[in-house]
Amino acid sequence: MDLLLQQFIPEARDLLESSSRALVALEADPTDDAAINGLFRSVHTLKGTAGIFDIPAFTKLVHAAEDVLNLVREHQIVLEPELVDQLLAGMDLLSHWVDWLGNNGALPSDAARTGAVHIATYRSRLTADAGAEATRRAAEAPTTPDAVPAWVAEFDEVDRLAAASVLASLGEEARLVAVEYRPDPQCFYAGEDPLYAIRQIPSLLAFSWTHREDWEELRAADLFTCRVVLRVLADASRKSVEELFRYVSEQVTICDVAIEDLARLSGPDDRDDASREAVRDWLELAADGDWLGLSEAVGPACDQAGLVGSGARWLSTLLEAPVPPSAAIQAVVRALNGFEAQARVPAALGAAKGASAGASSLADDLIAVQHRILAIAPGTEAWRNRLPSVVETLARVVFATTGNDGREALASALGAALAGGGPEPILSVLARIAAPEPSAPDAGKSTADARDATAVKADGEKLLKVEQSRVDAIMDLVGELVVAKNALPYLSRRAENEFGCRDLAREIKHQYSALDRITQSMQDAIMQIRMMPVGSLFGRYPRLVRDISRKLGKDIELVIEGEETEADKNVVEALSDPLLHIMRNSLDHGIEEAEDRVAAGKRRTAVIRIRAFQEGDRVCIEVTDDGRGIDPARITEKALAKGLIDAARAASMSPEDAVQLVFLAGFSTRDEASDLSGRGVGMDVVRTTVEQMGGDVQLASTSGVGTRILLRLPLSMAVTRVMMVEVAGTLIGIPMETVAETVRVPAASIRRFKQAEMFLLRDALVPLVRMRTRLALSADAEPRESEAVLVCRLHGAPVGLVVDDFNVGIEVVLKPMSGLLAGLPGYAGTAVLGNGEVLLVLNIKELL
Numbered sequence: 001m002d003l004l005l006q007q008f009i010p011e012a013r014d015l016l017e018s019s020s021r022a023l024v025a026l027e028a029d030p031t032d033d034a035a036i037n038g039l040f041r042s043v044h045t046l047k048g049t050a051g052i053f054d055i056p057a058f059t060k061l062v063h064a065a066e067d068v069l070n071l072v073r074e075h076q077i078v079l080e081p082e083l084v085d086q087l088l089a090g091m092d093l094l095s096h097w098v099d100w101l102g103n104n105g106a107l108p109s110d111a112a113r114t115g116a117v118h119i120a121t122y123r124s125r126l127t128a129d130a131g132a133e134a135t136r137r138a139a140e141a142p143t144t145p146d147a148v149p150a151w152v153a154e155f156d157e158v159d160r161l162a163a164a165s166v167l168a169s170l171g172e173e174a175r176l177v178a179v180e181y182r183p184d185p186q187c188f189y190a191g192e193d194p195l196y197a198i199r200q201i202p203s204l205l206a207f208s209w210t211h212r213e214d215w216e217e218l219r220a221a222d223l224f225t226c227r228v229v230l231r232v233l234a235d236a237s238r239k240s241v242e243e244l245f246r247y248v249s250e251q252v253t254i255c256d257v258a259i260e261d262l263a264r265l266s267g268p269d270d271r272d273d274a275s276r277e278a279v280r281d282w283l284e285l286a287a288d289g290d291w292l293g294l295s296e297a298v299g300p301a302c303d304q305a306g307l308v309g310s311g312a313r314w315l316s317t318l319l320e321a322p323v324p325p326s327a328a329i330q331a332v333v334r335a336l337n338g339f340e341a342q343a344r345v346p347a348a349l350g351a352a353k354g355a356s357a358g359a360s361s362l363a364d365d366l367i368a369v370q371h372r373i374l375a376i377a378p379g380t381e382a383w384r385n386r387l388p389s390v391v392e393t394l395a396r397v398v399f400a401t402t403g404n405d406g407r408e409a410l411a412s413a414l415g416a417a418l419a420g421g422g423p424e425p426i427l428s429v430l431a432r433i434a435a436p437e438p439s440a441p442d443a444g445k446s447t448a449d450a451r452d453a454t455a456v457k458a459d460g461e462k463l464l465k466v467e468q469s470r471v472d473a474i475m476d477l478v479g480e481l482v483v484a485k486n487a488l489p490y491l492s493r494r495a496e497n498e499f500g501c502r503d504l505a506r507e508i509k510h511q512y513s514a515l516d517r518i519t520q521s522m523q524d525a526i527m528q529i530r531m532m533p534v535g536s537l538f539g540r541y542p543r544l545v546r547d548i549s550r551k552l553g554k555d556i557e558l559v560i561e562g563e564e565t566e567a568d569k570n571v572v573e574a575l576s577d578p579l580l581h582i583m584r585n586s587l588d589h590g591i592e593e594a595e596d597r598v599a600a601g602k603r604r605t606a607v608i609r610i611r612a613f614q615e616g617d618r619v620c621i622e623v624t625d626d627g628r629g630i631d632p633a634r635i636t637e638k639a640l641a642k643g644l645i646d647a648a649r650a651a652s653m654s655p656e657d658a659v660q661l662v663f664l665a666g667f668s669t670r671d672e673a674s675d676l677s678g679r680g681v682g683m684d685v686v687r688t689t690v691e692q693m694g695g696d697v698q699l700a701s702t703s704g705v706g707t708r709i710l711l712r713l714p715l716s717m718a719v720t721r722v723m724m725v726e727v728a729g730t731l732i733g734i735p736m737e738t739v740a741e742t743v744r745v746p747a748a749s750i751r752r753f754k755q756a757e758m759f760l761l762r763d764a765l766v767p768l769v770r771m772r773t774r775l776a777l778s779a780d781a782e783p784r785e786s787e788a789v790l791v792c793r794l795h796g797a798p799v800g801l802v803v804d805d806f807n808v809g810i811e812v813v814l815k816p817m818s819g820l821l822a823g824l825p826g827y828a829g830t831a832v833l834g835n836g837e838v839l840l841v842l843n844i845k846e847l848l
Helices: 003-028 033-050 056-073 081-104 111-127 129-140 150-154 157-170 194-199 238-244 246-251 273-288 291-303 307-319 326-350 357-375 381-402 407-420 424-433 443-459 468-497 502-530 541-552 569-574 576-590 594-599 632-641 647-652 655-663 682-692
Strands: 176-181 204-211 228-234 252-257 531-533 556-561 566-568 606-615 618-625 696-702 706-714 720-727 730-735 739-746 751-753 756-761 764-770 786-794 797-803 805-812 827-832 838-842
Touching (some): 003 033, 003 081, 033 056, 056 246, 081 111, 150 204, 157 176, 157 204, 157 228, 176 194, 194 228, 238 246, 238 252, 246 252, 273 291, 291 307, 357 381, 381 424, 468 502, 502 531, 531 569, 541 556, 569 576, 576 606, 576 618, 576 706, 632 647, 632 655, 655 682, 655 696, 682 696, 720 786, 720 797, 730 805, 739 797, 786 805
Parallel strands (some): 556 606, 730 838, 764 797
Antiparallel strands (some): 176 228, 531 566, 606 618, 696 706, 720 730, 720 805, 751 756, 786 797, 827 838
16 A cells, blocks of 8 residues: 555544544534634645545545535534534545545545535535525625735835736726735645645735744754745735635635725935925825826936835826826825825824724824824914814824823924924824834733743654554563563572572572563553553544434433543553443433433433543443433343243342343343344443453443443553462463452361352352362362462452462463464463463453
C-alpha cells in the first residue's frame, strides 16, 4: 500500500470518529458554535486530505456533508435530529469505505452509486432549508457597511490610483472588495494552496502580503507552517468571493471599499506659499463644480513628488471619470487644504478605543465641517468670532471618541490662532491629542500572560507517531531481558553450592539487584508508551446509546466518568466487544419503557453510567443502570426451561447465585431473537473474553432498582507475574492475580464431606482441590503432617489448591500454547525460566 495512504487511513478514522461524537453532542446542544466550528474543521480537513488520492466518490460525499455543515455554521440550517441522522449515516458509509480502502487499496465498486444517495439527500437540504433561512436572515440583517480596515490605505499609491480609476468609471455607488486571507497555519497539510486560492478572485487590482503577529525567526521557522496574511483589492462581487472561500470563511475578512477609502495622500510635506495658494484655487473650483477648470489647474502639479503632487494625481484620476465623483473630489481638496492634520485625525479617531464604526464616521464628519469653517476667510473678524465654538466642538468630539481631555491644549491653541490669524495652531494640537494615549500595561495581567505562555511552551511536547509493531518489538526485547535477568539467581546458587564461591555468589546477587531495577524501569517506560486512556473506547458509546434508545423509543441518558484512566492498548481494544454486549443488554433488557418507569416512581429518563478507575495494578470498568434489574426467579425459570440447570440445583440456589446464571452459554430471557439480543451469546462472551485477559467479571442486581457490572483487568498483558509451586517434583506457575494468600494447614484441620475436602479459614469454609489429582500426577507416597495450600479467588469465592511446596514469585513473558496443545484446557501458556526450563502456567478458572 502507498505510504501516504497508510498515513491517511488512521487519520481519516480519527476524524470520522470525532465528527460522529461531535454530531451526537450537538444534537443535545445545537447552539454550541465552538462545537459546530470544530466539527466543520474536522470534515474540512478530511476533505482536503482525501483530495490527494484518487477516491472521487469519497471526496464528493465529504464535500456535500461539508456544504451542509457550512450552512449549519452560518445558522442557515438548524441541526435537527433528522439532519443528524442523515449526517451520521454518511459518516458510517465513509467509515466503511475507509476500512475497505485499508484492506483493498481502493473503494468498493459501488461506491459512486451508494454515495450518490447520501449526496442527493444533502443537496436537497442545501436547496430547500437554506434558501428560506437565508432569505429571512437577509431581511433581518443590518444595513450598516463593514468598517474599512486601515491596511487598504497601505497599498502602493499606483495600485490605489488604478483601483480608483476603475471605481470612478463605474459610478459613485460602485464598490470594490478588500479581502484579507489569514490561512490556517496547518493548511499545507490539508492540501490547500493559499496563494492559488487568492489568485482565483476575479479582476484582481492590487495584492500585498504581510506576516502574522507571531512571525518566527528564520532559523527557528517551520517551513511547512503558513505564517503569512494575504490581502487584495478586486473588482468582484462580494458574493463571488464568499463562494470561493466558503470552506474557510472563518479565515477570510471581506469588506466593501468606496473611492474615498482609497484616496489617501502620501509623500513628504512640500508645501510653500505658492502651493497653498494653488490649493485654495482648487478648493474654489471644486466648490463651484468646475471640473474642467480643476483638471487644467491640477495638471502641472501631477509630476511633483510631495503631498501636493499626490493630491493632484488623485484629483486628475477622479476627474477622468465620465461623471466625476463630486464627494470624493471635494474630500481630496479638503484634505490638501487641511494638510497633514486632516489626513491623520480621522484615522486616529477611527482607531480609538471604544469608538464604534458609527461614532468614528460621525466624528470624521464633524471634524471635516470644522476644517471647512477654519478654512473660510482666516484672519477676518467673522473668522475670529467662530473660533471659540469650533474649539469647543473639537474638544467634545476628541473626548467622546478617544477619552482624551484636550480642552486646555485647545484653549492655548485658540489664543495662538487668534494672535497669528491662522488655523495652524489648532490643527497641530488636534493632530496630537486626537490619537488615544497608549494605556500602561497591567502588570498583573502581563505577568499572568507570560506565565501562561511559559506553561504552554512547557506543556507543548511534540508527538512522535510510531508503528505499534515497533513498540511491541521493544517490549519483546524487554521480556527477553527479564528472562535473562532471571538466570542470575540460578547462577548465584550454582556458584555457591557447586563451586563454593560465596563471594562470587554475593557479587552476582548484587548485580542481579541492579539489573532488576534497570529492567523494571525499562519495562515501566515501555508500558507508559503502550498506555492509552479508556476514553478512546468510551467515545463510541454516546452514538450507540442515541441510536438504540431512539429505535426502542426509550429516554436514556449516558454518563461517562474516568475517561482519563489509562490501560495497555491491547487491554483497551480487547474491552470493546465485552462492553458492547453489556451496553446492548442494558439498553434492551435493563431499561424499562418510559411509562413503566413513571408508574414505578422513577424519573422518565433512565441513566446508564460508565465509570473507569484504577485499583492497584488493575483497571476497573463499572457499568450501572437504574433500570428494572434482574429478577432471580425469572432467571432460574428460564435456565430450567432451557435445560441449563436441573431442578435440584434450581431449588437450592440463592438469589445471588441465580443472577449469575446469565453468564451461562446459550442463556437468554428472550423467546425470540432480535438484532439486539435473544441469541444467548452476550454475557457468556463477556466473561470468557475478560477471563482470557486475566480479569474477572462481577455482577450484582436488585430487582426494580438496577444492575451493576464490574470488569477488572490487568493494566497490561505483556509481562505476567506468577507464583511458582511444586507439584510431584514439577514446577508449575499460577498467575498472581488469582492468588489471595498462602497457608499451611495441619492435616487434622482438614474436614471431609462425602468426596469433598475443606478447611476452616477465618470462620469461612474453603473447599480444597488437590493439584496432584486434578493434574493426574502420581499421588503422595506418605501422608503429610501439614499441607501447603494456595488460596485463590474463583468468581469471588475462595478455593484452596493443595500443592507439595511453595516456591518464589517471578515475572515471566507468557507465551500461549501452539500447535496440538493450543486447544488444551486449563493452561494459560508457557514461560522460559532463567535456567532454561519451560514453566507451565495454569488457567485456574478453566482448570477448576
